[in-house]
Amino acid sequence: MNEIQLSPSTAYLILLFFGIGWIAFGWWLGKRNRTIDDFMLAGRNVGLALASTTAMATWITSNTTLVAPQLTYQFGIWGMVGYSMAALGLIFFAPMANRIKQLMPSGYTCGDFIRVRYGKLAWYVFLFVSFFYGLGWLVSLGMAGGILLQALSGLDYHIGMTIILFICVSYTLLGGLKAVIATDYIQTLIILAGVVFIGYVCWQNVGLETIYKNVSIQQPQLLNLLFPAAIMFLFNNIFFGIGEIFHSNVWWSRAFAFRVGIGKRAYLMAGLLWLPIPIITGFVALAANTLGIYPSSPDMVGPLVAAKLLGSVGAIFVFMVVFSALASSLDSLLAATSDLLTEDVYRGILFPDSSQEKLFKVSKYILLGLGITTWLLCLPRLTTLGELLNFTGAFVASTIWPVVFGLYRNRLHGSYAAIAMASGTALGLIAYFTVGFYVAALVSCLVSLIVCGIGLWLKNADFDWQLLKKLEKNHVS
Amino acid sequence: MIRALNIDRIFLEPQTLYSTYFILMFIKNLIFILLTLTVESTFADKKLSITPDISNEGYFTLNWKQLESFSPPYIIQTSKDIDFRKVIREISTTNPNQVHLSGFEDGKYYIRLLNAQKNQITNSVELIVKHQNLSHAFILFFIGLLLFIILITLIIRFNLGLGRPE
Amino acid sequence: MLVDFSIFKFLIELALIVTGLSPVILLGLLIKDWLKGDIW
Numbered sequence: 001m002n003e004i005q006l007s008p009s010t011a012y013l014i015l016l017f018f019g020i021g022w023i024a025f026g027w028w029l030g031k032r033n034r035t036i037d038d039f040m041l042a043g044r045n046v047g048l049a050l051a052s053t054t055a056m057a058t059w060i061t062s063n064t065t066l067v068a069p070q071l072t073y074q075f076g077i078w079g080m081v082g083y084s085m086a087a088l089g090l091i092f093f094a095p096m097a098n099r100i101k102q103l104m105p106s107g108y109t110c111g112d113f114i115r116v117r118y119g120k121l122a123w124y125v126f127l128f129v130s131f132f133y134g135l136g137w138l139v140s141l142g143m144a145g146g147i148l149l150q151a152l153s154g155l156d157y158h159i160g161m162t163i164i165l166f167i168c169v170s171y172t173l174l175g176g177l178k179a180v181i182a183t184d185y186i187q188t189l190i191i192l193a194g195v196v197f198i199g200y201v202c203w204q205n206v207g208l209e210t211i212y213k214n215v216s217i218q219q220p221q222l223l224n225l226l227f228p229a230a231i232m233f234l235f236n237n238i239f240f241g242i243g244e245i246f247h248s249n250v251w252w253s254r255a256f257a258f259r260v261g262i263g264k265r266a267y268l269m270a271g272l273l274w275l276p277i278p279i280i281t282g283f284v285a286l287a288a289n290t291l292g293i294y295p296s297s298p299d300m301v302g303p304l305v306a307a308k309l310l311g312s313v314g315a316i317f318v319f320m321v322v323f324s325a326l327a328s329s330l331d332s333l334l335a336a337t338s339d340l341l342t343e344d345v346y347r348g349i350l351f352p353d354s355s356q357e358k359l360f361k362v363s364k365y366i367l368l369g370l371g372i373t374t375w376l377l378c379l380p381r382l383t384t385l386g387e388l389l390n391f392t393g394a395f396v397a398s399t400i401w402p403v404v405f406g407l408y409r410n411r412l413h414g415s416y417a418a419i420a421m422a423s424g425t426a427l428g429l430i431a432y433f434t435v436g437f438y439v440a441a442l443v444s445c446l447v448s449l450i451v452c453g454i455g456l457w458l459k460n461a462d463f464d465w466q467l468l469k470k471l472e473k474n475h476v477s
Numbered sequence: 478m479i480r481a482l483n484i485d486r487i488f489l490e491p492q493t494l495y496s497t498y499f500i501l502m503f504i505k506n507l508i509f510i511l512l513t514l515t516v517e518s519t520f521a522d523k524k525l526s527i528t529p530d531i532s533n534e535g536y537f538t539l540n541w542k543q544l545e546s547f548s549p550p551y552i553i554q555t556s557k558d559i560d561f562r563k564v565i566r567e568i569s570t571t572n573p574n575q576v577h578l579s580g581f582e583d584g585k586y587y588i589r590l591l592n593a594q595k596n597q598i599t600n601s602v603e604l605i606v607k608h609q610n611l612s613h614a615f616i617l618f619f620i621g622l623l624l625f626i627i628l629i630t631l632i633i634r635f636n637l638g639l640g641r642p643e
Numbered sequence: 644m645l646v647d648f649s650i651f652k653f654l655i656e657l658a659l660i661v662t663g664l665s666p667v668i669l670l671g672l673l674i675k676d677w678l679k680g681d682i683w
Contacts, residue, residue: 042683046682047681047682047683048672048676048681049672049673049675049676050673050682052672073577073579074534074536074579075534076580077646081654092629092632095636096632099636178683185669185673189669192662192666192669193666195662196663199658199659199662200659203656208648208655212648212652215580218566218580219581220580221580221608223645223646223651224646225645225646226611228609228610228611228614229533229534229614231611231617232609232614232617234621235617235620235622235624235625236617236621238621238625239625242628259683269668273661273669275661276658276662279654279655279658280655280658280659280662283658294553295576295577296572296574296577298579400628404628404631404632404635407635408631408636408639409635438617439617445624446620
């Protein structure tokens with residue numbers, strides 16, 4: 001493993017350099033935040049460039065750079081193509097982003113939508129799904145930060161995890177969504193530069209013909225288009241990804257934050273530019289055996305190939321790319337989850353008469369509290385906690401149809417939306433534990449669709465779209 | 478590896494031949510078992526293990542420990558024959574105690590570790606690769622595809638129909 | 644059914660080109676937004 005590692009002092013230097021830069025940047029951007037709209041939604045007027053990049057950056061996580069090579073090393077062509085299909089979540093969300101902005105010009109969170117559109121029961125079920133997923137993703141990212149920095153530089157897990165969380169919480173707290181979006185832009189450029197450079201060197205120095213020939217001799221299954229397990233997992237993973245994006249406040253908050261008409265173009269561009277990234281990070285894994293690399297564990301195949309091709313420079317690139325990918329997702333998740341806590345729990349449930357000024361102050365405390373909670377949950381390094389992200393597929397896939405029907409049809413009643421999410425989640429979880437992870441999201445999605453279909457047939461909610469514009473607390477049942 | 482005793486050259490009366498054959502086969506098998514046990518016990522504390530030993534995806538992790546007297550590089554040999562008569566894959570690694578391999582097709586394989594001088598230094602392990610049933614895979618694939626087509630169709634239809642009243 | 648080499652090559656080279664152009668596209672968009680005063 002030594003060849004992929006930087007010295008801890010190099011790692012500290014990189015973390016210090018970027019950490020100070022981003023915190024200073026966040027502080028500078030936050031000086032002009034006056035209202036909760038500035039803090040939570042960057043003033044609701046983000047242009048195309050920043051909008052596209054923030055959507056891309058947030059969806060590029062450490063998994064995109066490390067798990068894509070692993071899946072390609074294990075499942076071959078389908079590993080990388082299947083992974084890149086996660087871009088479909090961004091692409092399908094594109095028209096919905098415009099619809100969301102159009103329906104709710106003064107909305108803050110996805111919870112606002114579900115509460116007004118479907119009523120309290122569906123809202124509680126939805127919040128349960130959202131927080132379970134959000135916290136699961138936060139903890140898995142926090143832990144990944146510590147684990148990866150340790151693998152790539154020997155930095156102690158607790159120190160690395162703490163540093164990453166401290167940096168992300170600090171600039172998000174100081175600058176709000178503006179800091180998140182602006183740092184996302186820089187982080188995207190770093191990630192793209194690193195990925196392209198490593199991919200280009202692999203293409204140039206090893207060669208596609210050599211890779212193809214060697215893989216067809218040594219690992220023939222990896223080029224098999226009829227790889228059974230990969231075909232089996234494909235749509236489950238696609239619906240997992242779509243469910244993640246359709247329900248999560250990470251993406252809804254951006255829809256509210258982007259200027260009118262920008263959402264669709266931004267998400268479409270983000271999806272199309274994101275799509276080839278797992279292909280590149282994946283294909284370098286196919287060069288592993290050609291380069292005489294036989295990883296001891298599959299998740300390190302990417303960094304091992306990069307280090308072999310580029311030496312210590314490769315290790316630095318990988319470190320910077322992974323750090324940027326982690327930070328760009330962590331900051332978004334911190335911001336979006338604390339927005340949900342502020343708007344839906346603090347204002348929605350506990351203190352409905354809170355003023356905007358009060359909420360602006362409270363949102364910062366909630367963000368800080370969320371950061372500390374995440375840190376505490378990451379401290380014991382319970383990998384089972386990180387693995388709980390695996391079965392959130394059953395949770396999030398159940399929200400797809402209630403969100404789609406809710407945005408475009410006023411017929412679906414809240415009670416059926418609630419039942420669809422609850423039953424989809426329950427049956428998806430049962431399928432997860434009895435059959436396997438590769439059916440959880442699919443079962444959840446199917447059950448949810450059936451329940452929504454029954455609901456559309458049996459009852460007409462005749463929802464008044466104007467209620468969303470006014471964000472009324474009570475809805476017409 | 479013990480070779481089979483050649484009994485074809487022993488000429489005796491038919492009945493005696495018959496019973497002698499069985500006695501000799503018994504002794505041969507006994508020697509074979511004893512030798513195998515001896516070889517295995519020699520390597521018992523230098524254990525090569527495999528996870529999983531039945532792989533549905535063609536990938537697995539090999540783990541070996543307590544090889545202080547043998548330092549890397551190691552040679553990993555894979556064969557479809559228990560006696561490694563024909564080695565189908567041979568790789569060299571400097572990993573100290575673990576390697577993850579992938580891309581194997583259906584079949585039964587035997588794997589062992591050698592040192593750089595090509596002497597066997599661990600026991601051999603058996604791996605069965607049995608990929609998922611392709612028809613089951615396609616069932617799930619087509620269910621997923623159907624849901625996918627429904628989703629795309631609805632999103633497109635809903636967005637095209639936004640100009641019209643409910 | 645092994646993937647054909649030409650498809651393999653096309654997929655990866657297309658991915659490299661698109662990803663290589665992405666920073667250029669995104670920088671261009673930012674400059675355009677900045678000149679119009681439209682960043683946010």
